[in-house]
Amino acid sequence: MDLIIYSCQARLTSYFRQKRTQRTLLLAVGVVLAGFYSWLFTFLLQKAHEGGINPSVDKVLSYANLALLAITIMRSFFPAYIPKADFISRIFPVNAWQRFWTELVVELVSPFYFVLLNFLIILFLMSPDYTLTHFLQSILVFFTAHITRRSLQLFIERKIKWLSRHFASSAVMAGAFVALQVKAPMFEPASSAIMLVVHLAAVAAFLASNYLLEQAAFEPKRKVVNYSHNARRSLGWRLFNNHKMARQLLLFGLGFKILMLGVDAIVFMAKGVHMFDKNPSFWLFAGPLVIYTYVFNNVWGFYKNLWLTTERTTSDYKAFLKISLLPLRLPLLLDAALVVAYVVFFNQEKSTFILLMYLASVLVLTPIGIIASFTSPKTVKGGILSFSAKTSYLYSMLAVVLIGLLFLPLLHPLLYLIYPIVIGMSLFAMVAVMREYPAYKYRLFETLYKTEA
Structure with missing residues (x-):
């Protein structure tokens, strides 16, 4: 007691x-x-x-x-x-x-x-x-x-x-x-x-x-890294495979997405209607939102050595933009493949909306993820069992709100006009943050490499 x-x-x-x-x-x-x-x-x-x-x-x-x-x-x-x-x-x-x-x-x-x-x-x-x-x-x-x-x-x-x-x-x-x-x-x-x-x-x-x-569960193993020496494999694959925590979170997010899309597919085959049509909030799982809120709203927290290497070699915002997209490539490709398979086999009638919404989501969430990584970094410490936030709750909720705006064309096709507005606002905010990078890099270093007592 x-x-x-x-x-x-x-x-x-x-x-x-x-x-x-x-x-x-x-x-x-x-x-x-x-x-x-x-x-x-x-x-x-x-x-x-x-x-x-x-x-x-x-x-x-x-x-x-x-x-x-x-x-x-x-x-x-x-x-x-x-x-x-x-x-x-x-x-x-x-x-x-x-x-x-x-x-x-x-x-x-x-x-x-x-x-x-x-x-x-x-x-x-x-x-x-x-x-x-x-x-x-x-x-x-x-x-x-x-x-x-x-x-x-x-x-x-x-x-x-x-x-x-x-x-x-x-x-x-x-x-x-x-x-x-x-x-x-x-x-x-x-x-x-x-x-x-x-x-x-x-x-x-x-x-x-x-x-x-x-x-009945094995004791958790910690600090296990699988290194790949195959030169034919891309850097994006190595960033995905060698970071155990990021890999586990991303795989779980993709599995969660398969579950939601699978339930909708089962309901469609059984009743001829889509679960998404009855509850529009389920459309959140059709886009790439999960992999951003799990990992890529804090890309430098997960890949802090990648940030430090880029900072020490170039310190150029174009290099930061390019490097921050490297870990995203493989998970985003897998996520997009799941959505395309779902559209082809189970939801062709909404294919235009789903594909346009997915593309717009990528163009909105990627700048938001870069902004969150610079302005609100989180220290990713311990293992997957550690009880600490891996991404910013504020930017995760902001991402949910912005993606919610992309559902408005379900009300009327004319509301597709809101897509360039939301995308433009996200890109403008990203450019503004990237230009102020010198004001953020010391805070980034202090947060990611702070000495723990």
């Missing part, structure tokens, strides 16, 4: 150690947004109770739980992947059970989860239709989403001993969880307190599965 309390205190202290005022304001904004959405769901529940809207009260509660489930899982993968936290170094003599519980609890001590908890508490206080049973059920849904996120991160970041008894036991417990969910889905509002016992049993089985899965 002392270890858990100490780790939680260290987590809170580390969060407010730097930029205290800014982070406090962001946390306050999050609480205000939680209150707003609580009021919105309270309004929807009241209207549903009075019969003013079509969905019933139970449906609105189900939508709230599903939103809670989706947001909790998706926050670790979009707009940027957040690695699983490794709070306790492997050199400390802490048994597996204690390490598991400590990391599980400390992961919950974060501003995001604090804002979500505020949303649930305010909704419980404001809405008479959101009872204590519903509140406790939402807590279980939220905890299930957290365990799901941890399990996915284990599959991504660690190798699994597929034939071990731990993995077999984990699969059995996960099967018990799925069986209970098929019989009584957790996101549907509980009709009585007895159902909470069933949901609690399901969560316990899933938690045991997560613990056993962690025991």
Whole structure:
């Protein structure tokens, strides 16, 4: 217990150690947004109770739980992947059970989860239709989403001993969880307190599965670099292959894109309609946004030696522009190949929009990535398991907003005229930043090569 309390205190202290005022304001904004959405769901529940809207009260509660489930899982993968936290170094003599519980609890001590908890508490206080049973059920849904996120991160970041008894036991417990969910889905509002016992049993089985899965995973390896001495391979390939963290993040981003496009393809083959047509926000995954928000909004953070070499040899903005595009070539080629294959086989009717939007996205996101790399660099340290931001959240959200503008032609073809405006603004901003490079290079060096205590 002392270890858990100490780790939680260290987590809170580390969060407010730097930029205290800014982070406090962001946390306050999050609480205000939680209150707003609580009021919105309270309004929807009241209207549903009075019969003013079509969905019933139970449906609105189900939508709230599903939103809670989706947001909790998706926050670790979009707009940027957040690695699983490794709070306790492997050199400390802490048994597996204690390490598991400590990391599980400390992961919950974060501003995001604090804002979500505020949303649930305010909704419980404001809405008479959101009872204590519903509140406790939402807590279980939220905890299930957290365990799901941890399990996915284990599959991504660690190798699994597929034939071990731990993995077999984990699969059995996960099967018990799925069986209970098929019989009584957790996101549907509980009709009585007895159902909470069933949901609690399901969560316990899933938690045991997560613990056993962690025991079935190999210990993470660090500082492993695969060097290539094949002169016929391009520098772009070597930059992709030799940087383990960038490679893993990019491959995960491409895999995530395959998943989203694959789901749309399955829906199209089954029902004859596209998931993208029902929810325009899914178009974010048709463009190259993921690989930029994962890596290329901080290209010099990942490839700092490449920046330093260019700075010491030329210090010319044309050389910086050329070199910054080298690591992007191979991932962008793979990403574009996935989109072209999707268009050819599953979405020819929207081929004009998809291809034009993709080309415009590249012309917008590349300058934004270069700007972010110079003006808001992030120190990429440790391994993929390190709990630190790999790219700027501000520029990642800015990229999402700008790409959102490229969806406007779905409303009317005349809105394609906005493409040259957005592209021109991005290129103009990039040129302005490149001209001010001498003012940024000292900050870049200080950030990327700062001495750590």
